[in-house]
Amino acid sequence: MTPSVLDAITRQIAAEFGASFSYLSMAAWCEHHKFMGAGQWLRAQSQEEHGHAMKLFNFVLARNHPVQLPGIDQPRGEFASIVDVFERALAQEQEVSRNIDALYELAFREKVFAAMAELQWFITEQVEEEKTVSEIVAKLHMVKDDPASILDVDRELGGRRDEGDEEADRGAKHAR
Ligand SMILES: [Fe+2]
Ligand SMILES: [Fe+2]
Secondary structure (H helix, E strand, O other): OOHHHHHHHHHHHHHHHHHHHHHHHHHHHHHHOOOHHHHHHHHHHHHHHHHHHHHHHHHHHHOOOOOOOOOOOOOOOOOOOHHHHHHHHHHHHHHHHHHHHHHHHHHHHOOOHHHHHHHHHHHHHHHHHHHHHHHHHHHHHHHOOOHHHHHHHHHHHHOOOOHHHHHHHHHHHHHO
16 A cells, blocks of 8 residues: 555544544434434444444555554534534535545555555445435424424434344345
């Protein structure tokens, strides 16, 4: 791996841990304000981001480079509303997508093919993440300030199933 690609991946590891921390902070705000479903959704999202960071962490080590972990910025802890939480989550995902694209372009320019292959997964993942969060934002805009409808959305968010569950389902289907 070239030094600049390694450096950029290291920054991405920090960004993924930062996203994990930021989602955890959003989860805390939601649960403190008794949006327990959203809190559960955001906790699961925080775990996913942790998984993204670890995927890159493992990749750097697999390529025989040392990992220099950077500091993580303190995430925002105050939000105006549950809509504000998810609008910020969407902005965060859009920024991550731009970073991943730039990182992919760098790996391409420097012909680091292994990094390009690794980053493909992240490009696909970002499409999914942006789609999911923008659907939640759209729903929250639709219901506006109607408390009963907001609680419905919150309940729905609490029904989030993790990728692990889906894999377990697929496994169960294959076993049948
Ligand atoms: Fe991520
Ligand atoms: Fe994400």
